[in-house]
Amino acid sequence: MSANVNTALPLEYQTEQNRMNILGFWIFLGAEIVLFGTLFAVFSVLNTRYAGGPTPKDLFEIKDVMVETILLLTSSFTMGLAIYEMRRHNRNGMLLWFIITILLGAGFVFMEITEFIHYVHEGATMQTSAFLSSFFVLLGTHGLHVSMGIGWASMVILQILRRGLTPVTARKTFIIGLYWHFLDVVWIFIFTFVYLARMVG
């Protein structure tokens, strides 16, 4: 664990263990891209099978979608600032941006749950049509990832509060940062191909 320490690098890259963990997490993200790829494939094939149920034009409210998009995009930005402050060894600045990130993420999850409840009240459930089944599975998987990210980030914050900024906690923060940015990357494609494209075509 202490082998091959290079203090010229940022905290999260200083030990061999850290570098391997970060590389390993990138490989996990590769697998996540493929996971979401399969869900996008299902949605792309089934997204015009309404089975007499509501269509995207009946359901989607562009205003709510934009609010969700801006919340998640801003949270990705603030997470970037948290990592930036971490590299300046500014623990409090980092914690501040980290907490703002979690709050924005919670706002996103709240908006998404409200959106889903609204759809169900309009008679658009997972059982209604193939379009809605694939829609809820894709969006639900993403929403679940964000929710788990909030729990994960909260625990990393607790560790930083108790143990301070060390190569280990810095590595954990950097990795949750990668995860959070990745969730925004997935959302960009959901916003484009699920919402925008379906509201046009």
Added chain:
Amino acid sequence: MAKNTKGFPITHVLGFVLSLVLTFAALGVALKTSLPFKTILWIIGSLAVIQAGLQLFMFMHMNEGEDGKSNLVNIGYAFFIAVVTVGGSIWVMSFGM
């Protein structure tokens, strides 16, 4: 991968502003123009890929560190598999329709 980054986080702010511009550009093209559906799909699809690239390079620093090249190959390959899965599914399911 500077250790002591001083001053203003210019890359992050630039990435954020560009992401916002791309998001609203996609919104405008999709809902405010009357271009053919396929044209709109290609435009907003390209904007999405550019924005994903911004996130990967400006926020996630994908190509930094000694494993930068491995990350690039790994994520590039994952995107390739995802595109083949989505494109192939659409192709095979709409074949002959």
